[in-house]
Structures are given as structure tokens and as C-alpha cells.
Amino acid sequence: MLKEERQAFIIHQINLHNKVLSSDLSVQLSVSEDTIRRDLNELAENGKVLKVYGGALSKSFQYPFKENNVYARDSKKQIASKALKLVQNGMTVLAGGGTTMLELARIIPESLQCTFFTISPLVALELAERTHADVILIGGKLSRNTNISIGSQVINQLSEIRVDLCLLGTNSLSVEDGVTDSDWEVVQIKKAMIRCSSKTAILSIAEKLNSVQKMKVCSLNAISYLVTDLEPSHTSLAGFGKVVEVV
Numbered sequence: 001m002l003k004e005e006r007q008a009f010i011i012h013q014i015n016l017h018n019k020v021l022s023s024d025l026s027v028q029l030s031v032s033e034d035t036i037r038r039d040l041n042e043l044a045e046n047g048k049v050l051k052v053y054g055g056a057l058s059k060s061f062q063y064p065f066k067e068n069n070v071y072a073r074d075s076k077k078q079i080a081s082k083a084l085k086l087v088q089n090g091m092t093v094l095a096g097g098g099t100t101m102l103e104l105a106r107i108i109p110e111s112l113q114c115t116f117f118t119i120s121p122l123v124a125l126e127l128a129e130r131t132h133a134d135v136i137l138i139g140g141k142l143s144r145n146t147n148i149s150i151g152s153q154v155i156n157q158l159s160e161i162r163v164d165l166c167l168l169g170t171n172s173l174s175v176e177d178g179v180t181d182s183d184w185e186v187v188q189i190k191k192a193m194i195r196c197s198s199k200t201a202i203l204s205i206a207e208k209l210n211s212v213q214k215m216k217v218c219s220l221n222a223i224s225y226l227v228t229d230l231e232p233s234h235t236s237l238a239g240f241g242k243v244v245e246v247v
Contacts, residue, residue, distance in 0.1 A: 001029065007039050014049050014058045015071035016207055017171050018098070019145055019182060021055040024214075057145060060099050070099050075205045075229035080104035082247050083167060083203055083227045089113050091164045094193055095123050097148035098169035100203045102126060108133065117161060119149045119189060143185065150185045158192040166197035170204050172211040175239040178220045180213040190217045201225035201247070209236060220244060 001009075006029055013020050013028075022040065026033045044051035050059060059069040070076070080103035087093055089112060095101055097120030105126035108114075115134040118124050124137040140154035168190060171181045179202060181187045194200050200223050209228070220243045230237055232246040240246055 003039070006031070006035075007043060010036075010039055010043065010056075011048055014056055015060070017182065017213070018058045018060065019052075019055060021182065023054070024182075025055075052145065072205050072207070072229075073099070073103075076100040076103045078229045079203050079205065079227050080107055083201060084108070086165060086167075086201055086225060086227075086247070087112065087114060091115075092117070092162075094118070094158075094161075094163040094166045094197055095127075096120065096166075096168045096190070096193065097123060097146060100169050100205075101167065104167065104203070117163060119154060119193070120147060121149075122147055143183075145183065146186055148186070148189070150189055154189055155192045158189075158196050161196050163197050164199065166193050166200040168193060168200060168202055170202050170208060170217075172208055172213045173202060173204050173220075173226075173240075174210050174212055175220055175243065177212045177216065179217040179223070181215050181217055182213045184215055187215045187217050194218055194222055199224035201227055203227045206230050206234075206236060209240070 010025060022033050022036045025036045040051055040056045043049045050057040060071055076099055079100055083104050084107055092115045095116060095118040101123050105123045108130055110130055113132045116127050117136045117138055119138050124135050127133050127135045138149055138154055138157045140149040141151040143150045170179050173179055202223050206228050223244045225247050226240050226244045227247045237246050
């Protein structure tokens with residue numbers, strides 16, 4: 001594989017999953033980790049990715065956000081519009097982080113009267129602009145990789161609440177393996193979020209469907225809704241529709 005092809009693959013994986021590890025890319029591309037590190041350094045120098053220890057992040061996570069850095073933004077806006085229909089007056093809602101969740105926070109109607117808990121300072125700031133929304137930020141150690149609160153303090157706080165609906169993004173999702181991720185601390189937070197929620201909705205662009213990461217968050221049957229940028233009748237969603245309600 002040519003260097004240009006290899007780097008194009010790396011950029012796509014970073015945009016799709018927000019974060020990549022050098023060790024994983026080495027296996028996927030059958031090249032040494034030194035080669036991957038050189039590629040990541042070059043991509044970072046050219047302003048295409050954010051280099052971090054052991055891998056790289058999508059520029060979607062660089063604050064303040066620039067619209068042209070957000071991968072598949074139109075699809076994420078579409079998902080946000082669909083997910084909004086799940087949020088009703090009087091609900092208590094728990095929101096995760098990520099660019100799709102930010103798109104949803106931006107379109108919450110001014111008139112909606114809800115209590116929002118969130119682990120994302122950025123989502124909290126966006127929601128706080130709505131006069132009738134009560135916003136509670138669940139605090140802890142801030143993950144530089146994901147811009148969300150992580151750690152035992154967050155898990156303890158989540159154990160003390162009960163919400164009607166949890167809205168979560170995902171790194172990967174498949175019928176067989178359920179919701180998976182590549183970050184151990186994020187996995188623990190997502191598990192705690194699902195445990196304290198009556199219903200959980202996963203918000204995911206179609207490209208993430210039928211992909212798997214190393215660490216499991218939950219099985220598909222722990223999820224109530226799957227919200228994607230595809231029509232619910234799309235053939236790609238047939239297997240999911242047997243287990244969850246596809247929106």
C-alpha cells in the first residue's frame with residue numbers, strides 16, 4: 001500500500017471513530033508501529049489530525065469547533081433532528097458527549113421544559129442557553145480525548161440518579177457485539193449511564209454500524225432506540241430492527 005493510501009485510511013478511521021491507536025493501525029495495515037507514528041506525525045504537522053500519546057484524535061475534538069472539521073456533519077444534524085422526537089416535556093434526560101450530541105443540544109426548543117444531566121461541559125453550555133431547561137453538569141476528571149467527565153466520581157454521581165432517557169453516541173455498533181468502544185474509562189462511564197436510565201438511545205452515523213472495537217459497553221438488547229441517518233426501512237438496519245426500535 002502506498003503511503004498516500006495508508007494515510008487516507010488513517011484519516012478515515014480517525015474521523016469515523018474519533019480516536020485511533022498506533023498499535024491497532026499497525027495490525028490493520030500490516031506495517032510497523034514506527035511507520036504509523038511517522039504517518040501520524042506527518043498528518044499532525046499538516047494539520048489533518050491531533051497527535052496524542054499512543055495515537056491520534058480527530059480535529060472534531062479541537063475546541064473551539066470549526067464546522068468544516070466535523071466529520072459527516074450533515075448526517076449528524078439529521079440524526080439530531082430524529083433524536084429530538086424522543087425528548088418530551090417533563091422528561092429527565094441524560095446526555096453524553098460528542099459532535100452529534102452537540103448538534104442535538106443546538107436544536108433543543110426554547111419552550112422545552114426538561115431536566116438535563118450531562119457529562120459534557122460543552123453540551124451543558126449549549127443546553128444552558130434554553131430558558132426552560134434545567135441543566136446539571138456531572139463533574140469529574142475531564143478527558144482530553146473526548147471532552148467528557150470520567151472517573152469514579154462521575155460513576156458515583158450517576159449511581160444516585162434515575163432518568164427517563166439516556167442519549168449516547170457510540171464508537172462502534174453491531175448486532176452480534178452490541179455497543180463497543182476503544183477507551184476503557186469511557187466504557188465504564190457509558191455503562192453507568194445506561195444503568196441509571198429507563199431507556200437508552202444510541203445515536204450513530206451509518207458508517208459506524210457493523211463495526212467492532214475492543215471493549216464492550218453493552219449488548220444490543222440493553223438499548224431501546226437506534227437513531228441513524230438512514231431510513232428505518234433500510235436493508236442495513238434489518239438485523240438491528242429485530243432487537244431495538246430503529247428511528
